[in-house]
Amino acid sequence: MATPKALILRAPGTNCDGETAFAFQLAGGQAERVHLNRLLDQPNLAEGFQILCLPGGFSYGDDIAAGRIVGSQIRHHLDEVLRQFIDAGKLVLGICNGFQILLKSGILLPDSDDGHPPATLAWNESQRFVDRWVHLKTFGDKCVFLKDIEKMYLPVAHAEGRFAARDAATLAALDKADQLALRYTDAAGGEAAFPDCPNGAQLGVAGACDSTGRVFGLMPHPERHLDPTHHPRWTRGEAGEVGDGLKIFQNAVEYFS
Structure with missing residues (x-):
C-alpha cells in the first residue's frame, strides 16, 4: 500500500511539530504539519491521513490549563471527525501537550455517564516544571504504538503531567484493561519515586491508551530520542x-504495512 501519512496537528504555542514530523519520516512514513484552524475550516482533510499526531509544546500558552483550549475546540468542533477517524481503524498519538489535549477532549478516555472525565493530568506534585530523562516500562500488549517495546529512556518536560484517575475504581479498571500502558520506573526497573517519577502520577503512569489500543498519549518525548547521539551519555557508550523513541513511530507506520 501507499506510504502511511501522518497529520501533525499544530496550534499557537506548539513547538515540537517539526521534530515529530521528522520522526515519522525517519520511521518510513510521510508527515504534514497542519494548523488547527485549517482542520477546523476543512475537517475532511483528515480523510487523507492514516495517523493523527498531537505534538508537544504549550498550545495557547497553557494560559487556562495545559491542553484545555485545544481540547475544548476538538470536543465542540472536531469530535465527530476524530471519532470517525478512529472508527476507520486509524491511529492517534498525543505527546506531552498532545496527551493533555487527548484527555481534555475526551478522545482518549471518553467521559463517564455523568459527563465527567475518567482521568486528567494535574500539576506535578512538586508544583514545578520538570525537565529530565526518565526510565520507562511498558505494561500489557494492548497499545499498538508500544509493540515489542519493553523499556525506554526518554526525556520529559512538563508542569502538568501527574496522571490522576477520578477515583480508585476507575484507576483499577483502567489498570485491569491494560490501558495504563507506560509507567515510570527507577534505573533498575522497579517502582519509581521522585525524581524517577517526575510528577507523582498514580501507579507511575507515563502513558495511557484507549480500549482499542490505537489511541495513545504519553508525557515523555519520543521524538527527542531518535538517534543514539540524543542520549545524554552517548559519549560514555x-x-x-x-534512539529509544524511534520504535514508537516505526510501530505506527508499520501498523499499516
Whole structure:
C-alpha cells in the first residue's frame, strides 16, 4: 500500500511539530504539519491521513490549563471527525501537550455517564516544571504504538503531567484493561519515586491508551530520542544503536504495512 501519512496537528504555542514530523519520516512514513484552524475550516482533510499526531509544546500558552483550549475546540468542533477517524481503524498519538489535549477532549478516555472525565493530568506534585530523562516500562500488549517495546529512556518536560484517575475504581479498571500502558520506573526497573517519577502520577503512569489500543498519549518525548547521539551519555557508550523513541513511530507506520 501507499506510504502511511501522518497529520501533525499544530496550534499557537506548539513547538515540537517539526521534530515529530521528522520522526515519522525517519520511521518510513510521510508527515504534514497542519494548523488547527485549517482542520477546523476543512475537517475532511483528515480523510487523507492514516495517523493523527498531537505534538508537544504549550498550545495557547497553557494560559487556562495545559491542553484545555485545544481540547475544548476538538470536543465542540472536531469530535465527530476524530471519532470517525478512529472508527476507520486509524491511529492517534498525543505527546506531552498532545496527551493533555487527548484527555481534555475526551478522545482518549471518553467521559463517564455523568459527563465527567475518567482521568486528567494535574500539576506535578512538586508544583514545578520538570525537565529530565526518565526510565520507562511498558505494561500489557494492548497499545499498538508500544509493540515489542519493553523499556525506554526518554526525556520529559512538563508542569502538568501527574496522571490522576477520578477515583480508585476507575484507576483499577483502567489498570485491569491494560490501558495504563507506560509507567515510570527507577534505573533498575522497579517502582519509581521522585525524581524517577517526575510528577507523582498514580501507579507511575507515563502513558495511557484507549480500549482499542490505537489511541495513545504519553508525557515523555519520543521524538527527542531518535538517534543514539540524543542520549545524554552517548559519549560514555550508554546509547543503543538507535534512539529509544524511534520504535514508537516505526510501530505506527508499520501498523499499516
